[in-house]
Amino acid sequence: MLTLLTYPSAFGLFSASPFCVKAAYMLKLSGHPWRRSDLLDPRKMPHRKLPVLRTPERLIADSDGIRRWLEAQGAEFDAGLSDVQKAQSRALIRMVEDHLYFQVVLDRWGNDAVWPILRDTFFTQVPALIRRPVSNAIRRSVLRGLDAQGVSRFDEGERMDRIESDLEAISAFLWQSPFLMGERPTSADLSVAPMLAAMRATPVETALTRRISGDRLLGDYIDRVDRAILLP
Known part of the structure; x- marks a missing residue:
């Protein structure tokens, strides 16, 4: 197995x-x-x-x-899609995985209100005596990476403007059909929906969680993909 x-x-x-x-x-x-x-x-x-x-x-x-x-092994995630749809799918995947993902990381690791929850969720295997210094060192490393990537160099307004452009692009597809490429989930949905769900699930309210939670189109889409695939 x-x-x-x-x-x-x-x-x-x-x-x-x-x-x-x-x-x-x-x-x-x-x-x-x-x-x-x-x-x-x-x-x-x-x-x-x-x-x-x-x-x-x-x-x-x-x-x-x-x-x-x-x-x-024989799986077909984009069966029936045209070459243009497959190209659009690839572009959507790269947009969420190489841009929106870093917004999720910043929303979690760069937010002092979220950080204690992350520390207590992801560092439980570190002995309590050294958990704080070890986790803080890892957090500093993550934040240095975000600075090198560039996402953390924008102020909140600039950052949300950049995110908004991506969300509008996703929404343009969803106005046309229940899933990004039509009537059933394809590879683009398997990347985009989890990224949006991660944005919505950050355990402290932020500008990004409010943006996703307040968008019925995107929220319904996240839930629709989850229902269509039904993970164990």
Whole structure:
């Protein structure tokens, strides 16, 4: 049986990581039997990240790598889509995974009101005596990465303007059909919906959680994808 190595459930989601949710969605749609195995420390994993798929032969790192492996086994996430739709799908995936994802990270790790909840959720395996200094050191490393990426250099207004443009692009597709590419979930939904769900689930109210929670179109879409795939 396949095993998905994933971050644990958190904030009411299958996993706090939208990439782990994406991998779980793909596994469910592929029809392969699989199970989850929760990890908090991915340092021994390929790329030192999760999700990772354990197959009988090897470990498959990264949600894109998992997709390629599942498609090689016969899964078709974009069956029936035109070449243009597949190109649009790829662009949407890159938009949410290479831009909106960092907004989620900043909303969680860069917010002093959210940070204590994250610390107590994700660092429970660190002994209590050293949990605060260890977690604070990791937080500083994450924030340095966000500064290098550039997302944390924008003020709140600039940041929300950039997010709004992406959300409007997603909404333009959803005005036309229940899912991004039509009447059923395809690969774009498996990336976009978990990212929006992660934005909405941050456990302290922020400008970003308010934006998603107050948008009926996006909120209904998140729930519709979840109902359509029904993770265990």
